[in-house]
Amino acid sequence: MPRSIQGRLGAAAASGVYGGLALLLAALVGMFEQFAKRPILAPLAGRGEPVTLDLVLLLGGLLVIGYLVARRSAGPDSIAVAKPVPELAAGLAGAAAGLVLALYVLTASRIDLTGILINAKPFLVDFLSLGGGAGPAGLARPVLAGLLLALAGAGLALLPDRWRPGVNRGLMAVVLLGTLQSVLTRQVDWVTQSRRAGGLVAAVVDWVYANKGVAPRGVLAILALALALSVGVRPLRAGLERRFRRLPADQQVRSARLLRGLRVTLLLCLLMWLPLGLGTYPSDVMDTVGIYILMGLGLNIVVGFAGLLDLGYVAFYAIGAYTVAVLTSPASGIGLGFWAALPVALLVSIGFGIVLGIPVLKTHGDYLAIITLGFGEIIRILAISDALKPWLGGARGIQLIPAALRIPLRRFPLVGTMDPQLQQEMYYPILAAVGLALYLAWRLRGSRYGRAWMALREDEEVAEAMGINLVGTKLFAFATGATMAGLGGALFASKVQTIFPASFNLLISINILVLIIVGGMGSIPGVFVGALALVALPELLREFSDFRLLLYGVVLVIMMLNRPEGLWPTAIARRELSSKEAPSA
Amino acid sequence: MNILTIRGVTKRFGGLTAIDGLDLSIPASSIYSVIGPNGAGKTTLFNCMTGFYTPEEGEILFDPGSGPVDLVQLRPDEITRLGIARTYQNIRLFPELTAIENVMVGLHGRLKASIVGVLLNLPSVRREERWAVDEARRLLDFVGLAGKGDSLANNLPYGDQRRLEIARSLATDPRLLLLDEPTAGMNPNETESMIGFIRRLRDELGITILLIEHDMRLVMAISEHITVVDFGQQIAEGSPAEVQANPRVIEAYLGRGAAEELAERSQAARSASREG
Numbered sequence: 001m002p003r004s005i006q007g008r009l010g011a012a013a014a015s016g017v018y019g020g021l022a023l024l025l026a027a028l029v030g031m032f033e034q035f036a037k038r039p040i041l042a043p044l045a046g047r048g049e050p051v052t053l054d055l056v057l058l059l060g061g062l063l064v065i066g067y068l069v070a071r072r073s074a075g076p077d078s079i080a081v082a083k084p085v086p087e088l089a090a091g092l093a094g095a096a097a098g099l100v101l102a103l104y105v106l107t108a109s110r111i112d113l114t115g116i117l118i119n120a121k122p123f124l125v126d127f128l129s130l131g132g133g134a135g136p137a138g139l140a141r142p143v144l145a146g147l148l149l150a151l152a153g154a155g156l157a158l159l160p161d162r163w164r165p166g167v168n169r170g171l172m173a174v175v176l177l178g179t180l181q182s183v184l185t186r187q188v189d190w191v192t193q194s195r196r197a198g199g200l201v202a203a204v205v206d207w208v209y210a211n212k213g214v215a216p217r218g219v220l221a222i223l224a225l226a227l228a229l230s231v232g233v234r235p236l237r238a239g240l241e242r243r244f245r246r247l248p249a250d251q252q253v254r255s256a257r258l259l260r261g262l263r264v265t266l267l268l269c270l271l272m273w274l275p276l277g278l279g280t281y282p283s284d285v286m287d288t289v290g291i292y293i294l295m296g297l298g299l300n301i302v303v304g305f306a307g308l309l310d311l312g313y314v315a316f317y318a319i320g321a322y323t324v325a326v327l328t329s330p331a332s333g334i335g336l337g338f339w340a341a342l343p344v345a346l347l348v349s350i351g352f353g354i355v356l357g358i359p360v361l362k363t364h365g366d367y368l369a370i371i372t373l374g375f376g377e378i379i380r381i382l383a384i385s386d387a388l389k390p391w392l393g394g395a396r397g398i399q400l401i402p403a404a405l406r407i408p409l410r411r412f413p414l415v416g417t418m419d420p421q422l423q424q425e426m427y428y429p430i431l432a433a434v435g436l437a438l439y440l441a442w443r444l445r446g447s448r449y450g451r452a453w454m455a456l457r458e459d460e461e462v463a464e465a466m467g468i469n470l471v472g473t474k475l476f477a478f479a480t481g482a483t484m485a486g487l488g489g490a491l492f493a494s495k496v497q498t499i500f501p502a503s504f505n506l507l508i509s510i511n512i513l514v515l516i517i518v519g520g521m522g523s524i525p526g527v528f529v530g531a532l533a534l535v536a537l538p539e540l541l542r543e544f545s546d547f548r549l550l551l552y553g554v555v556l557v558i559m560m561l562n563r564p565e566g567l568w569p570t571a572i573a574r575r576e577l578s579s580k581e582a583p584s585a
Numbered sequence: 586m587n588i589l590t591i592r593g594v595t596k597r598f599g600g601l602t603a604i605d606g607l608d609l610s611i612p613a614s615s616i617y618s619v620i621g622p623n624g625a626g627k628t629t630l631f632n633c634m635t636g637f638y639t640p641e642e643g644e645i646l647f648d649p650g651s652g653p654v655d656l657v658q659l660r661p662d663e664i665t666r667l668g669i670a671r672t673y674q675n676i677r678l679f680p681e682l683t684a685i686e687n688v689m690v691g692l693h694g695r696l697k698a699s700i701v702g703v704l705l706n707l708p709s710v711r712r713e714e715r716w717a718v719d720e721a722r723r724l725l726d727f728v729g730l731a732g733k734g735d736s737l738a739n740n741l742p743y744g745d746q747r748r749l750e751i752a753r754s755l756a757t758d759p760r761l762l763l764l765d766e767p768t769a770g771m772n773p774n775e776t777e778s779m780i781g782f783i784r785r786l787r788d789e790l791g792i793t794i795l796l797i798e799h800d801m802r803l804v805m806a807i808s809e810h811i812t813v814v815d816f817g818q819q820i821a822e823g824s825p826a827e828v829q830a831n832p833r834v835i836e837a838y839l840g841r842g843a844a845e846e847l848a849e850r851s852q853a854a855r856s857a858s859r860e861g
Contacts, residue, residue: 440704447703447714448689448696451682455690458679465635467665467694467757476700 009092012069016093016146019065020100023058024128027104030119031547032058032127040178041219042210050213054127056175059149065097066090066150070157087154094150098143101128105142109134162231170226177222178214183540185209190279271431275424284423285539287495290430291488292515292535296527297437298484299512304522305450306477307457309369311509312356312376316482318383318504319352320345320489325398325499326391338404338494342487349486350479357478361471364460376509384501397500404429404494426495433491437484441524444480453477454522511535514552518559520566529568587648588613588761588793589634594643596629596817603629604640605817611761611795611810613650616787618796618804620828621814622837627797628674630814631763635671636661649760666694670754671763674797676746678738684749685734688721691756721756728752728782744775751786761793762786768800776800780807805829813837 026032032054039050070086105125107113113120129138130145159167177184185205192202208218244252275283295317302310326332327341336344360371383392392398405425444450452473455463464470493499511534519530534552538545559566591609595602603626611617619627632638634645636659646653649668656664670691679687696717698710725734728748733741738749747767754762767783768776780803786792798804804811804825811828813821815837821828828834835847 443704443706447710448693448698448717449700449703451686451690452693454682454686455679455693458681459677461637461661462673462677462679463690464661465637465665465671466691466753467662468690469660469662 008073009089012073012089012093013096015069015072016065016096016150017100019061019093020097020146023061023097024100024104026057026061027124027128028117028119029547029550033119033121033123034546036127038179039181039212040175040214042213042215044216050210053179056178058128059145060175062094062097062146062149063153063156065146066094066153067157068153069093069150070154086158087151090150090154090157091147094146094148094153095143096146097150098146101142101146102139105129105132105134105138109138163227166227166230167223169230170223173222173226174214174219177208177218179541181209181213187278187282191277272428275427276420280421280423283421283427285536287423287426287430288539289531289536290427290434291492291495292512292531293434293527294430294437294488294491295485295512296515296519296531297434297441297524298481298488300516300522300524300527301441301444301453301484302477302481303513304516305445305457306453306474308360308474308477309365310372310478310481311369311506311513312372312374312379313481313485313512314504314506314508315356315376315379316349316353316485317489317492317508318379318501319482320349320486321493321499321504322383322392322398322489323348323486324490324493325401328402328494329398329400331393331398331400332391338402338490342404342490345490346483346486349482349489353479353482354475356482357475361474373506373509376506380501380504380506383504392501395501397498397503398493399498401493401497401499403497404491422495422497426491430491430495433487437487438524440480440484445524449473449476457522511552514556518555518567520569523566523568523570526566526568526570530566533567586613587611589648589795590646590653591630591634592644592646594630594633594640594645596626596633596638596640603817604633606643607814607817607819609812609819611793613760613793614787614791615809616783616794616796616807618798618808618811619814620798620801620804620811625814625837626817627814628765629817631671631765631797634664634763635669636664647761662694665757665759668758668760669763670757670759670761672747672750672754672765672767674765674769676743676750678746678750678753680737680739682738683735684725684730684738684741684752685718685721687738687749687753688724688734688756689717691753692717692720695756695758724752724755725749727755743770747771747779748782751782755786755790755792759792761795763795763797765797766799767796768798768803776803779803783807 035053035057038053040053040056041051043050067090069092070090073086073089105128108120109125125134125138128142130141132138132141156164156167188202188205192199207215208221209215210218214222244255247255274286278286295313298316299310299313302308302313323345324338324341327334327336327344328338329335356372356375360368363371382388384395385392386394388394403422403425405428407420407425444453452463452468455466455468456470456473456477460470463473492503496503515530515534516527517530518534519526519528534555538548538551544551587610589609589611591607594604594607596604605626607626607630609619609630619630621627629638633640634656636656640657643657645656647656647664647667647669648654654667656667656669659667679690682690696713698713702710722731722734725731728751730741730745730748730752733745738746741749751762751764751767764783768779771779783794783796784807787794796804796808808825811821811823811825812819813828813831813834820833820837821831823831832848
């Protein structure tokens, strides 16, 4: 069926054009210029300039275009759809993407676009033409690069299933490790300075990284390791599983329990050690991530379990923070300690959760979202208002909030002297709060209350017909969510010690919602994955934070299209997905 | 004894009177059918009985054996806890929950675990939760879904979804079960086994069954009493045989012309047989 193949090739070319436009968009928002400062790959034999993140993204983007198009064209031919040779389709797509870039080079080198597009600087022409400039070379190079890289991507896509995941992961690991070089080396330096141990880690890091970027030997080592892991681990694991199955049943249960206990203990020790081992800045990041996880767990109950789309979740965060601030700050003259103020903050949050819950009981979906959105804004505007200024401080906020926990200077026999900073101290109450919230979410989820929430999410009317009291169930969801956000707010106030109304804007609600969606709606581990991916990463890589919202948008669109169940879906969603895929394969 | 007595119930939607002064008495432990043409008000009647609509006039008295209660002012979940359960014409399961979770949602009102108990994971809560799983399994077995508890409700075949919906409503421990077209979309074989299944519900569990059904074969085969509704009013009542012979029923279903023709034809047949 030649016509259909032509159609397919047309579709491949169109995919290439879209990919090229995406790269161009990234260029025009200034992403590449920002990323040009971060080296990823060290030059061969130590001469020349390192390959920086901008080039990796551009070339990697072209590679990915080829990979995706080839994956789509590969696979068995069905009767209905004839498929072109994958390499052909991929090459065409890559060349098309390159052509888009070349057209930009052609335009921008003749017309000055900086008046309209602030980032359309001469740098971009040079960069997108891959150093070819405005001449014929500048047109030929992107197209050629697109073609070759897309072919390479197709080659990658057509690797046998046994090898492909390993190679993919290896390549991603190289880019990730390259990106994280500054963070990692700084960290290793800090560890080796403050402690005698860590020499081995430092040696490994020194070996993998060159001065700037991952050294060639490091690239090879990472690739080899990833391959070995993905190819070698599977039979190893299968063997272990077989041996485990052969054990008698009671021993299976016992050893499984032992293993789990061991794992939890190790994890806890690691979590307790982290802030002291990593230093103040990473602790600060972990504090932020912890507070987001806490709120994510709460919002996950409201949105993920009970299906009540709450866009004003930040309100409860603000209420928790302001209650603690007012009660503890010397400015207000009440002067309670943090731990005395905390229960009051939680009660106030619960109260507001119910107060918000009552008027929205009869509303669903979009209407509920709009009302809660309004509620969030009302709280923020109240905080900034002149009327409440004597208590809440207006735009200047509240200062001098005491810390929740002060660990005195200590000398430990093995570890050395310890003088933890505020960021490290706050980590522990936050960790405890996350643990508590995790326990609450986990217990409730498996109980009749959790089932009532999920029934509510699925079909409110039928849930009611099953004997579920809608009013109580909804208010309980709002109140639980509000408690966790209030707790997060209280800890936040104590951590930053000064709060402003500006810290409690709509964006916080959106961030938390996005991290739940990315992690997987209704999935508890998904909250952790989502928070790490969306809060920790941009926090560690500062140049990304300019594009945080753009990336959120892109991530959301990609997630909704390709992985609607999230990065770490609930077990049921995972199973449903696999059973949906099974018949079509 | 009547388990349900409806007196003069009227339900209006704006200018439309969906149910118009309807009376109905359902004897305990019977299989009772409400039939009528499309738009006659049958599903509206179900919604009034389960608390989703509040009728403007009349009373709905439910007597599970401990004295009559008027349902008109009660919420749906309160009515369910009193002992009325229902299924839906177009199956309404919780699609993203597993079969056993669907049934366990039905058990909600019978579980007593408090929030504090759940958070502390008390032994009584653990015991109750184990009972709930066992009970849900038992109900799945009873409706013929043994071993399918872990499938998503959405992924079950159509017939199984119907059965799961019944298992879920049985989980609320009903005395009266309202089935809204339980054989809609089923082939004759499936319908046959559904007839047997509905009988078992009554015979083995002692549940009173109230059916809304279009499939006349099913209605005539299974019902002990039938009420025919048209334009929100009762137009006939009695045993299947009585209802079948009622000219007003034929008129409602087939139109006035057909009813007259049928009457003429049967008269002609009678006179022919007399002459013969």
